[in-house]
Amino acid sequence: MIHGMYELFEHTADLGLRIRAADLNTLFAEAGECLFTAILEDITTVEPDVAISIEVMGTDRELLLFDWLRELLLKFEEDHLVFRYFQVEVREDGLTGTAWGEAVDPTRHQLAHEVKAITYHGLRVEEMEGEWLAEVIVDI
């Protein structure tokens, strides 16, 4: 199994997500997970009861990552869903992603941050020495 890793980094008023992975598909999946570690105090409280599918079109990889996270944030904001597991297939012209999670249950899910938006500032998706790196700052 190819695995990735992620961390939150600090940014004056907001939070940064930094993700590393061996391939693009894992990078995008890990980015989804990283977003929900910023939103939730403990992502492991989320049960994978429902699956949603997200399609994003575009050729710019950075904007593709932006739009993928933006769609996930919308599912949280509008449909009150939180996610724990992610699978993404990144293509030349877009991506297909699946996220598994459930509806927010205030008795089990403690929210940590209100993520207002994904931002373009310092948005990076780069391949370096055989490894992929992404950085995204979210406005909170």
Added chain:
Amino acid sequence: MAKPEFTGPLENISSCCWRIPRSYKPGMRVDGLIFANDKLIETIRKDQALDQVANVATLPGIQKASLAMPDIHWGYGFCIGGVCATDPAEGGVISPGGVGYDINCGVRMVKTNLFLEEVKPHIRELVKALFYTIPTGAGRTGRYKFDTTETRRLMAEGPRFVISRGLGVPRDLDHTEAHGCIPEGDPDEVSDHAVKRGSEQCGTLGSGNHFLEVQVVDAIFDADVANAFGLELNQVCVMIHSGSRGLGYQVCDDALALFRGCPTKYGIELPDRQLACAPVESPEGRKYIAAMRAAANYGFCNRQLLMQQAREVFAEVFGRSWEELGMELLYDVAHNIAKLEEHQIDGVTKRVWVHRKGATRAFPAGHPEVPEAFRAVGQPVIIPGDMGRASWVLVGSSGSMEKTFGSTCHGAGRALSRTAAKQDTSSRKIEKELEHRGVIAMASSRFGLAEEQPKAYKNVDDVVDVVHQANLSRKVARMRPIGVIKG
């Protein structure tokens, strides 16, 4: 990704004004001007905010200078604490980044006829009741539910819509910027996503730096103006700091996506993608303006509903109606907004788009947009500070029209990142520390108090000193918090 501190040219042109000359960066159309004293400028230099002031100076149609208030700090594209005016007649642009994600984030101050000694014995009960009545924090929805049609009406009409349902009184509108309704806001230009995000959040505080505070007038600096505003020493007031919630964030987000292709389409060279802008007179520009105005009206409405809930809680705790408690709105003013205003530029009256991102309108005495009750003294300017120290009431003065397109500062400005603040101490400890200072605080998030602790902010008194000295607005009263609720 942290860059070293600003090392570009910074000329001290007066005791509280600094200039970044136009020659600093290619593409700068005007100078950058920063209002700050020696002490503040040292902090300001440490992040990239000054570079952002220079970047804004490259925007097409910018007038006079790219301006920064003393509470300037790093923001997306535009710095927070930035003011810029663009002239549509000169190809001027509108920029969602110049308004910010939280469209019409702003402050509202409500007076009471109660004094400290009457409130002190009830403060714990009062804060608790406020905290359990008013939805705070991430993901919270409000007790007021509006369907999508009602949400769109609310955006077209502003607080007038909820007042017609008994949630406030018509005189509240007289003390709200633009009477709470910016004309030509078009709810049909607001996406369904944004409406959905907003429909269940009107009347909720949100998280981050938003708060509702019970405050006491701690010092009076201008007795005549304080009298005109109805403020006295030891009087208890309520200050509300919130914006347009998820609806505004989504309008900004939608606009940034819509504006992606604009720089190429209109031949605008941008030093930073987050500065995204479009000519005012373009389909994209017009669409954003219509949606932004509608979102701003939602923001006024949100604060109206927050105020109304606070009035109800006070009535319950003190056993008298809110009218009997004298809970009149002093003023509601935005600090994240862009507005079409008339200003004198080099002796010519122009209608320009004034972007205020973390800056407060501060119109002086006599200005027709100042509520009639205050026209002889000037517009009340409400400046929220941090929860341990002070907030301020200022009054707009003539210098703002001459120097800053009728604008002044908006708050303290962050000094520590959230992570650094959180590592510094725990929320539990902050709660105790605040209690020791006579402040009862409740927050819905475990990290809320730690991330927003007083140490995380610059001292608002320093910021206010500068705008007073520069005559952008003058000190009227300082407010000290005694009760705080936060997200």
